[in-house]
Amino acid sequence: MVLDIRNVHVSLGSTPIVHGVGLSVAAGELVMLLGPNGAGKSTLLKAVSGDAPARGEIFVSGQALADWCPQALSRHRGVMPQRVDINFPLTAEEVVRLGLSAKSPGRADELVEHLLSDLEISHLRHRLVPGLSGGEQQRLQLARVLAQIFDTEGDRLLLLDECTSALDPAHQQLVLQRVHRLAREQGVAVLAVVHDLNLAAQYADRLVMMRAGRCVLEGAAREVLTPEVLDAVYGFQARVVELPEGYPLVIPLGQTRAQTAPLKPVCRQAS
Numbered sequence: 001m002v003l004d005i006r007n008v009h010v011s012l013g014s015t016p017i018v019h020g021v022g023l024s025v026a027a028g029e030l031v032m033l034l035g036p037n038g039a040g041k042s043t044l045l046k047a048v049s050g051d052a053p054a055r056g057e058i059f060v061s062g063q064a065l066a067d068w069c070p071q072a073l074s075r076h077r078g079v080m081p082q083r084v085d086i087n088f089p090l091t092a093e094e095v096v097r098l099g100l101s102a103k104s105p106g107r108a109d110e111l112v113e114h115l116l117s118d119l120e121i122s123h124l125r126h127r128l129v130p131g132l133s134g135g136e137q138q139r140l141q142l143a144r145v146l147a148q149i150f151d152t153e154g155d156r157l158l159l160l161d162e163c164t165s166a167l168d169p170a171h172q173q174l175v176l177q178r179v180h181r182l183a184r185e186q187g188v189a190v191l192a193v194v195h196d197l198n199l200a201a202q203y204a205d206r207l208v209m210m211r212a213g214r215c216v217l218e219g220a221a222r223e224v225l226t227p228e229v230l231d232a233v234y235g236f237q238a239r240v241v242e243l244p245e246g247y248p249l250v251i252p253l254g255q256t257r258a259q260t261a262p263l264k265p266v267c268r269q270a271s
């Protein structure tokens with residue numbers, strides 16, 4: 001396993017947020033973390049990123065997070081947080097180069113070119129970042145994070161917190177196709193927080209559903225995205241249609257506010 005989380009608890013201040021979560025992500029696997037606002041998804045990702053204090057065990061490539069040398073870890077683990085505010089007058093190209101500090105200068109030029117072009121932001125390379133739109137900045141941040149782990153030999157882990165939230169539908173597809181390709185073709189292990197259930201159904205190998213700081217359900221899209229689960233976890237009614245493409249489509253029909261409904265009857269696996 002590239003990422004192995006066992007019985008992780010996170011408290012922020014005196015407030016317990018994440019309660020005994022266990023999950024793993026293998027090389028080449030794209031796992032998406034779902035759940036209502038405040039469920040603890042970002043906090044769990046922050047624990048794996050080293051940005052939130054955690055109890056329990058977190059292993060990256062079999063080595064405890066705390067035992068990694070920070071420089072080595074930065075080449076194996078890329079983290080895209082939910083928000084990155086850059087208020088300095090850096091150009092888009094300079095931001096991507098921030099992720100490339102350890103690469104040789106000749107190789108760095110080639111990688112910057114490749115990443116800007118791959119995420120369709122080449123035309124923005126000389127623009128100052130504070131003036132870019134939300135969706136342009138989001139693709140730029142992904143380019144920076146990918147630059148950081150590009151080329152690294154051995155396991156690579158990508159942690160993405162709502163990396164498509166500011167994107168139009170075409171760019172959501174572009175970004176998730178790229179991330180999916182990184183997993184499939186280059187063996188990168190990806191753990192991504194998303195809110196869009198249909199993007200999750202389309203791209204994830206496996207879904208993990210969180211509610212109130214716990215992982216309450218884990219499985220394939222057709223197992224997790226059922227009307228019963230969606231009602232119990234989020235509190236909305238939905239029709240779920242199996243598409244010929246092989247994954248379900250969720251059509252929301254209205255809010256029920258049943259988030260506190262007991263989950264036992266719909267849980268296949270709880271930790």
Ligand SMILES: Nc1ncnc2c1ncn2[C@@H]1O[C@H](COP(=O)(O)OP(=O)(O)OP(=O)(O)O)[C@@H](O)[C@H]1O
Nearest residue numbers: 012013015017035036037038039040041042043044
């Ligand atoms: N420093 C803090 N002290 C106390 N509670 C906090 C702190 N930071 C976050 N929280 C709370 O922890 C809970 C989980 O937050 P988190 O950001 O992990 O949720 P999330 O599942 O990522 O939500 P969203 O989908 O809205 O991004 C929230 O209720 C949040 O208000």
